[in-house]
Amino acid sequence: MKIYRHIIFDLDGTIADPKDGIVQSVKCALRRLGIAGYDPSLLARFIGPPLSHSLRTHFGLDDETIQRAIGLYREEFERCGIEKNEIYAGMEDLLGDLQSRGRRLYVATSKYAAIAKRILDYLGLKGYFTAVEGSNRDSTLTSKTDIIGALILKKHRVSSGEAVMVGDMAYDIIGANNNGIDSIGVTWGYGSRDELESEKPSTIAGSVRELRALLLPDGR
Secondary structure, X not given: OOOXXXXXXXXXXXXXXXXXXXXXXXXXXXXXXXXOOOXXXXXXXXXXXXXXXXXXXXXXXXXXXXXXXXXXXXXXXXXHHHHHOXXXXXXXXXXXXXXXXXXXXXXXXXXXXXXXXXXXXXXXOXXXXXXXEEEOOOXXXXXXXXXXXXXXXXXXXXXXXXEEEEEOOHHHHHHHHHOOOEEEEEOOOOOOHHHHHHOOOOXXXXXXXXXXHHHOHHHO
């Protein structure tokens, strides 16, 4: 079984569950913009994709309003959303074991990079990662393809043949495929198995235990 020396993780829905913080922050931003009358269950769809994409897709907002909404969202999320993240059971042990066996770990997220770092710091996980890369403050560079390619593979001189992307959404698999690296879809997050399979990941893990077996074959 292949041993990956460089392992790139998505954050939301893969390492930690962000639902309560994201939903509350989106709801606050929409309320301050005077937007109401929507199905509350819609807000769960904001977990994973770039925020600008979700605001445009689900609410039809123009670019100027989207930037206002993102600013309001970040204000609320930085105030109280970070502490609503919960690490998935078994994930910290896996990260520690990977690091102790010489693997280099990275985070590639469409979330604003500085917020992602604060989340990992709050969860006590930041020290496991060589780099945490995400979008810019002005919401540019949100594509997983660009974040994986430009900010992980190129910036950190990672060989594509030794790298794998681990994520719960189709965007993670697409980003990996577009950069010619292997991918592992995980089913405990917010993307369905059908969604993951449609993008043809290298394999799928149904639990952190299954992911461990893929990333540390025979405990190596």
